[in-house]
Amino acid sequence: MATSCIRVFADAAHIEHSKQRLAAAAPGLEAVAAVLALAGNDVRLKMLYLLLDQQQLCVCDLADVLQMNVSAISQHLRKLKDGGVVQARKVGQTVFYTLTPALRPVIEPLLGSVSTSLTPAAV
Amino acid sequence: MATSCIRVFADAAHIEHSKQRLAAAAPGLEAVAAVLALAGNDVRLKMLYLLLDQQQLCVCDLADVLQMNVSAISQHLRKLKDGGVVQARKVGQTVFYTLTPALRPVIEPLLGSVSTSLTPAAV
DNA sequence: TTCTTATTTAAGCAAACGCTTAAATAAGAA
DNA sequence: TTCTTATTTAAGCGTTTGCTTAAATAAGAA
Numbered sequence: 001m002a003t004s005c006i007r008v009f010a011d012a013a014h015i016e017h018s019k020q021r022l023a024a025a026a027p028g029l030e031a032v033a034a035v036l037a038l039a040g041n042d043v044r045l046k047m048l049y050l051l052l053d054q055q056q057l058c059v060c061d062l063a064d065v066l067q068m069n070v071s072a073i074s075q076h077l078r079k080l081k082d083g084g085v086v087q088a089r090k091v092g093q094t095v096f097y098t099l100t101p102a103l104r105p106v107i108e109p110l111l112g113s114v115s116t117s118l119t120p121a122a123v
Numbered sequence: 124m125a126t127s128c129i130r131v132f133a134d135a136a137h138i139e140h141s142k143q144r145l146a147a148a149a150p151g152l153e154a155v156a157a158v159l160a161l162a163g164n165d166v167r168l169k170m171l172y173l174l175l176d177q178q179q180l181c182v183c184d185l186a187d188v189l190q191m192n193v194s195a196i197s198q199h200l201r202k203l204k205d206g207g208v209v210q211a212r213k214v215g216q217t218v219f220y221t222l223t224p225a226l227r228p229v230i231e232p233l234l235g236s237v238s239t240s241l242t243p244a245a246v
Numbered sequence: 247t248t249c250t251t252a253t254t255t256a257a258g259c260a261a262a263c264g265c266t267t268a269a270a271t272a273a274g275a276a
Numbered sequence: 277t278t279c280t281t282a283t284t285t286a287a288g289c290g291t292t293t294g295c296t297t298a299a300a301t302a303a304g305a306a
Contacts, residue, residue, distance in 0.1 A: 005183035006251065007217060018173055018180075018188045025172060028237040033168040036233065040160030043264085045152050050141055057141075059283060060128035065141045072265055074284060093273045093282045094130060109232050110159065114151040129281065166294085182253060195295060197254060216252045216303045 035103070038083045039110055043068065044076050048099065048107055049114065051086065056096040158226070161206045162233055166191065167199050171222065171230055172237065174209065179219040 039045050047062060054061075059077065063070045077097055080086040085103050089096045099107060162168050170185055177184075182200065186193045200220055203209040208226050212219045222230060 005181075005187055007181075007183060014177060015184060015187055018177060018184075021176060022169060022173060022188060025237050026169070029168050029172055029234075030165055032233065032237055033163055033165050035163075036159045036168065037163030040156055040158075040163040041264090042153050042156050045156040045159065046145060046149070049148060049152055050145060053144060054137060054141060058128075058130075060130060060281095061138060061141075064128055064138055065145060069266070070283070071267080071285085074282095075264075078284080090272095090283095095283065106236065110155065111152075113229065114148050114155055164294090183251095192296070193253070194255085194297080197252095198294075201254080213253095213302095218253065 034083060035085065035106060036110075038080055038085055039107070041076075043072075044080060045111075047073075047076060047080070048085070049111055051097065051099045052104075052108065052111060056089070056098045058094045058096050060094065062097075157206060158208065158229060159233075161203055161208055162230070164199075166195075167203060168234075170196075170199060170203070171208070172234055174220065174222045175227075175231065175234060179212070179221045181217045181219050183217065185220075 039048060043066060046066060050062065050065060051057060057065075059070060059074055062068075062077075063073045066073065077086065077088075081088060081097075084100055085107065086097045087100050089098065162171060166189060169189060173185065173188060174180060180188075182193060182197055185191075185200075186196045189196065200209065200211075204211060204220075207223055208230065209220045210223050212221065
């Protein structure tokens, strides 16, 4: 630290106010950042997009659509599951993944701009 | 990638449909993922949160509030600027950063859940 | 000019990422 | 049981991240 600014115009009141607000919001911000970090990856965001469209998809389907290694897909799914973004349901030997209901309203707006840009008019 | 699934219940129609939708949405999704990746970092999300509250902040202010090295802050700001999320305005020797007006409506909802959790009732 | 302040940049490095390959599970079919 | 399919896991490896330190710019003050 010892980062303290010397500048004259430093508005100590504003700084202090910001520190307070930040301290209160920090836990929430960190939780949000964790979800955004998961969504902030090309492959994973595409997965979420696909899961939002098709209710459920198995590892194999995703690997097929995304043209990627099944193992790579599985590892991405694990991260999403650990982050509580998706959930798994096993049927026989295949595992179906779904967006977690609780986080669906969090994920949906992240893709809102893309959905709208998919309307006939746009693009 | 010879990833093709052999499974019997593979709904070829759904797979094909998903591939089509994905192909159309891919560019938009990648653009969104880039912004989410920037926001999906504790320090940077806090910066955005602070900038949303205080119209503008200089490097030194942010370093002060976040209790971090000025250099580290500056490097985060460069990423945000390169990503078009914030913009810089130099006044004398100090540089003030602001949320880019165009991306403000994209950033704001990312912090919505945190803001609401700050209302008196919550927490 | 020299001195101080504010910010950026370059270099280095440990940690985290994301993919590949290969092996390990799990479950149904022969 | 053995064989095939679906998925997960472990190990390895090159790339990216994010921080630290130190040096380089930029701009005002003495």
